[in-house]
Amino acid sequence: MRVYDLRKRVLVTGGAGFIGSHLCERLLAEGNDVLCVDNFFTGTKDNIAHLIGNPHFEMMRHDVTFPLYVEVDEIYNLACPAAPIHYQFDPVQTTKTSVHGAINMLGLAKRVKAKILQASTSEVYGDPKVHPQTEDYWGNVNPIGLRSCYDEGKRCAETLFFDYYRQHKLRIKVARIFNTYGPRMHPNDGRVVSNFIVQALKGEPITIFGKGSQTRSFCYVDDLADALVRLMATDDGFTGPVNLGNPGEFTILELAQEVLKLTGSKSQLAFEPLPADDPLQRKPDISLAARALSWEPAIPLAEGLNKTISYFRDRSAV
Ligand code: NAD
Ligand code: UDP
Numbered sequence: 340m341r342v343y344d345l346r347k348r349v350l351v352t353g354g355a356g357f358i359g360s361h362l363c364e365r366l367l368a369e370g371n372d373v374l375c376v377d378n379f380f381t382g383t384k385d386n387i388a389h390l391i392g393n394p395h396f397e398m399m400r401h402d403v404t405f406p407l408y409v410e411v412d413e414i415y416n417l418a419c420p421a422a423p424i425h426y427q428f429d430p431v432q433t434t435k436t437s438v439h440g441a442i443n444m445l446g447l448a449k450r451v452k453a454k455i456l457q458a459s460t461s462e463v464y465g466d467p468k469v470h471p472q473t474e475d476y477w478g479n480v481n482p483i484g485l486r487s488c489y490d491e492g493k494r495c496a497e498t499l500f501f502d503y504y505r506q507h508k509l510r511i512k513v514a515r516i517f518n519t520y521g522p523r524m525h526p527n528d529g530r531v532v533s534n535f536i537v538q539a540l541k542g543e544p545i546t547i548f549g550k551g552s553q554t555r556s557f558c559y560v561d562d563l564a565d566a567l568v569r570l571m572a573t574d575d576g577f578t579g580p581v582n583l584g585n586p587g588e589f590t591i592l593e594l595a596q597e598v599l600k601l602t603g604s605k606s607q608l609a610f611e612p613l614p615a616d617d618p619l620q621r622k623p624d625i626s627l628a629a630r631a632l633s634w635e636p637a638i639p640l641a642e643g644l645n646k647t648i649s650y651f652r653d654r655s656a657v
Pocket of ligand 1: 352353354355356357358359376377379380381382383401402403404416417418419420421422440458459460461515516518519520
């Protein structure tokens with residue numbers, strides 16, 4: 340029973356990470372009580388330092404592969420390394436984080452009757468044969484490759500969410516997030532936007548993997564946080580999965596040229612081998628999100644890149 344504080348109690352796992360920290364900010368701004376849980380594998384206290392001291396924000400160091408006993412109304416399950424070099428560092432732990440983490444958070448949601456949202460990924464589509472990707476596409480995923488710990492872990496987490504929904508009538512929401520970027524990306528996470536910006540600002544070669552003809556669609560983090568909050572607020576009958584991303588599609592070469600233009604950098608392009616299982620194209624079909632969430636991304640690539648460039652410029656490391 341809650342006597343004094345009628346604010347919604349919201350748990351964000353992975354809340355000290357890139358997307359999680361923006362989500363915590365957004366949830367606090369909307370008047371919620373936010374519990375951020377993180378083991379600081381890829382996240383950092385710096386990402387949430389500005390929230391510490393807010394009486395409605397609480398930070399807990401915890402690994403989601405272990406059970407968690409807290410009382411909350413909503414759970415955003417974001418805990419999982421997302422950059423290939425991070426999730427491939429300890430692939431067994433990556434699968435455990437997705438699968439055991441999902442089991443523990445679903446168990447928590449069941450016990451306290453909380454609504455629960457899973458941060459799934461466009462990687463569930465693998466190297467897609469359907470373009471753009473719609474939610475009814477089952478994907479083309481290598482089960483034994485270098486990306487499999489992440490891709491299959493996230494796929495299994497989706498399975499668990501839907502089995503808890505069918506078997507235990509849990510209120511679930513599954514978001515399939517496409518490439519997201521913005522301030523607080525890890526500067527050395529190897530992801531393309533952070534890599535190119537840091538390389539451009541340092542005047543180092545811009546590393547293009549393959550010919551740079553592979554495509555991605557880049558969503559600014561504020562747009563993504565907005566979509567996650569809208570998804571959580573949908574009627575109980577709406578579970579997703581729903582694609583969340585920006586449908587603007589760019590080749591990696593185009594992204595490099597845009598970053599060079601916006602930073603005014605004289606960095607050269609350096610072509611390197613394409614990593615194994617690197618998807619050739621990726622672009623979300625967001626018509627379901629548009630209908631169900633009344634949402635579409637508002638921030639164009641150049642504007643989002645400028646904000647991200649300012650963030651990396653302001654960091655003393657660059
Ligand atoms: P991130 O690495 O910055 O954040 C992940 C957070 O989870 C970090 O703070 C990390 O310390 C924490 N974490 C990892 N393992 C944990 C564990 N076992 N217990 C507790 N905390 C743990 O990555 P991000 O880009 O913010 O991604 C957040 C979520 O969104 C992830 O689930 C990711 O799979 C998903 N996602 C992100 C993108 C993207 O483009 N950024 C795309 C698709 C899906
Ligand atoms: N990439 C690149 N140079 C880099 C980092 C990444 O060309 O320095 C490419 C990578 O091969 C992939 C795309 O950019 O085709 C996006 O990579 P990222 O790791 O950001 O995300 P994901 O592959 O998971 O979509």
